[in-house]
Amino acid sequence: MQVVVTGALGRLGRELVPRLAREGHQVLPSDQQAADGDPATVKADVLSEDEMRDLCVGAEAVVHLACASWDEGLSTAENETRILDTRLKGTYNLMKAAAEAGVRRVVQVSDLCVYSDYGPDIIVSEDFLPLPDCTAQQQSVYLSELIGREFARLHPGLVLTLRLGRLVTGEPAASDGDCGWLAMTDAVEAIARALAVDGYDGLSQWGIYNLAADCSGSRFSLLKISSGRFGFRPAHGDAKEEGP
Amino acid sequence: MRILVTGAAGYIGSIVARDLAREHEIIGVDMRPMPKLSAARVMDLNSYEEIYHVLDGIEAIAHLAWPMGAYEGFEPRESTPLGAGVRGVYHLLKAAVERGIKRVVFQSTINITGPSWDNWRLTEEELPRPGISGYTLGKTLAEEVCRSFARVHDLTIAVIRFGGVFTLEETGQEHAAPDQHGIPSSCVERRDIAQAYGLALTRSLPSRFEIFHIFHDRPGERFPIDKAKRILGFRPQFNCEELWRHTSG
Numbered sequence: 001m002q003v004v005v006t007g008a009l010g011r012l013g014r015e016l017v018p019r020l021a022r023e024g025h026q027v028l029p030s031d032q033q034a035a036d037g038d039p040a041t042v043k044a045d046v047l048s049e050d051e052m053r054d055l056c057v058g059a060e061a062v063v064h065l066a067c068a069s070w071d072e073g074l075s076t077a078e079n080e081t082r083i084l085d086t087r088l089k090g091t092y093n094l095m096k097a098a099a100e101a102g103v104r105r106v107v108q109v110s111d112l113c114v115y116s117d118y119g120p121d122i123i124v125s126e127d128f129l130p131l132p133d134c135t136a137q138q139q140s141v142y143l144s145e146l147i148g149r150e151f152a153r154l155h156p157g158l159v160l161t162l163r164l165g166r167l168v169t170g171e172p173a174a175s176d177g178d179c180g181w182l183a184m185t186d187a188v189e190a191i192a193r194a195l196a197v198d199g200y201d202g203l204s205q206w207g208i209y210n211l212a213a214d215c216s217g218s219r220f221s222l223l224k225i226s227s228g229r230f231g232f233r234p235a236h237g238d239a240k241e242e243g244p
Numbered sequence: 245m246r247i248l249v250t251g252a253a254g255y256i257g258s259i260v261a262r263d264l265a266r267e268h269e270i271i272g273v274d275m276r277p278m279p280k281l282s283a284a285r286v287m288d289l290n291s292y293e294e295i296y297h298v299l300d301g302i303e304a305i306a307h308l309a310w311p312m313g314a315y316e317g318f319e320p321r322e323s324t325p326l327g328a329g330v331r332g333v334y335h336l337l338k339a340a341v342e343r344g345i346k347r348v349v350f351q352s353t354i355n356i357t358g359p360s361w362d363n364w365r366l367t368e369e370e371l372p373r374p375g376i377s378g379y380t381l382g383k384t385l386a387e388e389v390c391r392s393f394a395r396v397h398d399l400t401i402a403v404i405r406f407g408g409v410f411t412l413e414e415t416g417q418e419h420a421a422p423d424q425h426g427i428p429s430s431c432v433e434r435r436d437i438a439q440a441y442g443l444a445l446t447r448s449l450p451s452r453f454e455i456f457h458i459f460h461d462r463p464g465e466r467f468p469i470d471k472a473k474r475i476l477g478f479r480p481q482f483n484c485e486e487l488w489r490h491t492s493g
Contacts, residue, residue, distance in 0.1 A: 142392075146381075147326075150375055153373065
């Protein structure tokens with residue numbers, strides 16, 4: 001399957017691209033920060049409608065990772081502008097281009113931060129209304145999910161939105177004790193799986209799934225993603241399988 | 245009260261600014277000149293610093309501005325709904341919180357409920373289904389930004405949704421049918437919108453985030469205005485009733 005990956009030079013993208021290639025996918029990595037003439041990664045900016053249109057031609061699936069991170073060299077307002085525009089305009093441009101190109105699946109990578117306003121003692125599932133704070137980061141994540149929802153409404157099944165915990169490479173640190181973390185390898189495996197999920201459970205044409213480490217005291221229910229059609233359970237966490 | 249009206253040069257904004265000026269001190273903001281306003285600033289909403297600056301001394305905001313293209317030499321840096329539209333609301337609310345402003349009225353559109361129009365009596369509780377048009381999607385996301393700010397901060401935000409805006413002033417025929425809409429079902433005259441702004445900016449509201457349908461008063465309405473009547477005391481003065489009556493001769 002020909003798979004476009006946006007934000008391919010980011011931390012997650014660098015792990016995901018070789019993983020998808022190993023599975024036999026024809027991967028087209030893209031990033032706004034790719035060097036001119038880089039043969040491995042297409043230089044394309046999600047803020048450009050034209051570049052997104054060109055990027056999606058011939059693609060069967062897209063993994064949308066592109067987002068802006070905080071740049072200490074810029075002012076707060078400039079950072080907020082980059083973060084909001086990249087997630088909102090960027091996601092819109094990408095999904096519009098993907099829908100027009102006949103792409104069958106867009107995996108939109110989102111973040112469990114949308115539940116930040118629930119107390120730590122509340123276990124949340126996909127049924128819970130997101131309560132993001134007012135930072136540009138959380139607002140942009142939440143609002144970009146709604147863009148995905150609307151594209152899924154018009155193009156049933158197109159968008160699968162995957163909310164990930166804070167990505168951890170190697171052993172989780174003590175500060176990851178809130179179980180809002182997720183092993184990088186689990187994130188990569190879940191995205192690979194998301195490309196192939198055929199239809200969603202329930203009435204919705206929009207796939208929305210939460211994914212955090214499999215921990216006994218986790219705030220994030222894994223019931224939806226681990227059962228039904230997605231059928232994925234993370235390998236990492238503290239919840240060990242029951243003995244024989 | 246000292247009120248900032250954004251989009252004050254527009255078809256609706258100019259009337260809102262004019263009518264609110266009877267009771268309030270108005271500062272207008274628009275990309276276009278506002279010759280009828282004594283206090284006005286030509287700017288767009290792409291700069292947080294400019295927004296913060298213009299809010300100095302402001303007590304409440306009527307936010308009507310929405311991105312449009314270049315206008316007579318004014319070239320906005322960015323003018324897409326999902327860019328300047330949503331981000332403009334975000335930065336306006338952030339600056340409002342910084343300035344200690346307690347009341348904002350945000351102008352949305354009834355069109356964000358578009359795909360539900362095969363039904364009647366759609367109330368403010370209806371989940372927006374804006375589709376993927378940049379305009380309706382952008383307005384929906386901007387409403388959500390308002391909802392978050394009102395939840396997190398001590399800031400009361402009234403969202404008003406309407407559509408089919410007509411004017412009877414320009415023709416001077418106060419009871420004539422507005423021909424631009426054929427036989428309108430749900431519509432509203434500009435001066436009634438101005439009335440709604442005046443109420444939404446000043447009345448106490450049941451919570452810090454409230455949505456209101458603003459339309460003329462009609463029987464069997466698709467978008468009931470009961471909530472605006474009950475909570476704001478909204479009493480539309482103009483309607484299209486004449487249109488629905490058979491007239492002989």
